[in-house]
Amino acid sequence: MPLIQHIVLLKFQPQTPAQKIADIFKHLQEITKLIPGISYFAGGTYSSNEGLNQGYTHGFLMTFESAAARDAYLPHPVHEKVKVEILSCIDSVIAFDLEG
Template sequence: MSAVHHIAFLKFKPGTPEVKAAEIISELGRLPRLIGGIRDFSIGANNSPQGLNQGYTHAFTMIFESAAARDAYLVHPAHLAFERLALPHVAAVAVVDYSPE
């Protein structure tokens, strides 16, 4: 089985309190401990000097053991609860999944 790299870019809504953004990031960081099949996870604020982030403020990467593990994550109750917490405060999100060639 081939690993799946899941990359997401987030843009918080204007006026989202820093404490709420920090809570969302913290809850996202808990998901690998709650959901099986995630090999690796990282998150961070954009710090690129290129100015090509198109307004996205944060990015995160999850590496799943397989496409089946990614698919299970997408419908897992912990992921769905995270979405209910985060999405009201997110202005935009972009997601790309790929398996390294």
Template sequence: PGLLSVESGPYESDEGLNEGFTHGFVMKFDSPKSRDAYLPHPEHERVKAIVVPNLAQVIVFDFAV
């Protein structure tokens, strides 16, 4: 509950400002409270256990729109 959408894709710019990151994704929540509830959720932890070991580096950038 509270997760409205997930979008992902590869880096597509020729600017070269991606600091080596090749892919990104945006998760849209209906509120900061929903985002905060998602972080310790068992399903999120399950996905992290699969995905994070396969990543060289991670950056998280939370912002409001």
């Protein structure tokens, strides 16, 4: 089965406190221990001087062992809880999955 790379870009509202963003990324990291099928997580602040981020300030990557693992993650209550937390303080989000 091919791996699924789950890429998410976040455009946080300017007034979002740095501590709130840090807490969100801590919760995202914790998801990898609570939901089966996630083999990798990395995330953080946009760090390129290329300037092509179009206002997206943060992002993360999760690797799922399979499409089935990703599909189980999406409605999982732990994911839903963190998703609500994220959606309350962003202006925009892009989620993009790659297979392979």
